[in-house]
Amino acid sequence: MEFFNNSVFLGVMLSLLAYGIGALLKQRFKLAIFNPLLIAVIIVIAVLAVSGIDYKVYNEGAKYISYLLTPATICLAIPLYEQFELLKSNWKAIAVGIFSGVLASLGSILAMAVLFGFTHQEYVSFLPKSITTAIGMGISEELGGYVSITVAIIVLTGVLGNMCAESVCKLFKIEEPIAKGIAIGTASHAIGTSKAMELGDIEGAMSSLSIVVSGLITVIGASVFAQFM
Structure with missing residues (x-):
C-alpha cells in the first residue's frame, strides 16, 4: 500500500x-x-x-x-477537413441543427432545475453537460458552479450518448448521416463522437464540427440561461 x-x-x-x-x-x-x-x-x-x-x-x-484531451480534440478536425465540401453545401441546416441542440440542452436543464428545486450553484453546474470537459469546466467555474459535479455530469452525458446514440437514431428512423452526426456531437461531445465515427466518416466529421460550434454557443447560452435562476 x-x-x-x-x-x-x-x-x-x-x-x-x-x-x-x-x-x-x-x-x-x-x-x-x-x-x-x-x-x-x-x-x-x-x-x-x-x-x-x-x-x-x-x-x-x-x-x-x-x-491529452486538448490535442485529441484538435485531431477531430481531420475528418471535418475531409468532408469540407459537404459542410459548405449544407451549412444552413447544420447551423440550425447545432443551435437547436444547444437550446434543447440548456432548456432541459432549466426545466429540470425548476422541477427538482436546484440551487443556483447546482443549476449552473449542469448547464455545460453536453460540451467537452475543457470548455465545460471553465463555464462552470466562471458561473460559480461545482466544477467536480460538472465534470462528472459531462462524462456521464458522453457515456450515455455513446451507448444510446445508435439505438435512438434507429428508434426515430434518423437515417441521414449529417443529421446523425450533428445530433450525437451536440448532445454528447467527444465521447459520443467516437460512436459517430464508428457509424461512418460523414457522421464523425459532422459530430466533430458540432463539438466546437456547440461549445462556443454554450459559452454564450449558459451565461444567458444562468440568469433565469
Missing part, C-alpha cells in the same frame, strides 16, 4: 488497465452497456473504495492523461 501511495504512475496505470478491461469486454460481448469508459470508471471507483487509496493520490498520476 505504501508503494501505491508513493507511486506517481498509479493513476495512469490504473486508468489504462481499467479502460483496457472495458475495451476487451466491449469487443467480446458487443453490447452498448459495456462501454469502455463506463467500465473504467466503475473499476477505478471499486479499486479506490476497496483498497482505501485516497483519490488525491490516484489523481496525482491520472491527471497526466487529461493533458
Whole structure:
C-alpha cells in the first residue's frame, strides 16, 4: 500500500488497465452497456473504495492523461477537413441543427432545475453537460458552479450518448448521416463522437464540427440561461 501511495504512475496505470478491461469486454460481448469508459470508471471507483487509496493520490498520476484531451480534440478536425465540401453545401441546416441542440440542452436543464428545486450553484453546474470537459469546466467555474459535479455530469452525458446514440437514431428512423452526426456531437461531445465515427466518416466529421460550434454557443447560452435562476 505504501508503494501505491508513493507511486506517481498509479493513476495512469490504473486508468489504462481499467479502460483496457472495458475495451476487451466491449469487443467480446458487443453490447452498448459495456462501454469502455463506463467500465473504467466503475473499476477505478471499486479499486479506490476497496483498497482505501485516497483519490488525491490516484489523481496525482491520472491527471497526466487529461493533458491529452486538448490535442485529441484538435485531431477531430481531420475528418471535418475531409468532408469540407459537404459542410459548405449544407451549412444552413447544420447551423440550425447545432443551435437547436444547444437550446434543447440548456432548456432541459432549466426545466429540470425548476422541477427538482436546484440551487443556483447546482443549476449552473449542469448547464455545460453536453460540451467537452475543457470548455465545460471553465463555464462552470466562471458561473460559480461545482466544477467536480460538472465534470462528472459531462462524462456521464458522453457515456450515455455513446451507448444510446445508435439505438435512438434507429428508434426515430434518423437515417441521414449529417443529421446523425450533428445530433450525437451536440448532445454528447467527444465521447459520443467516437460512436459517430464508428457509424461512418460523414457522421464523425459532422459530430466533430458540432463539438466546437456547440461549445462556443454554450459559452454564450449558459451565461444567458444562468440568469433565469
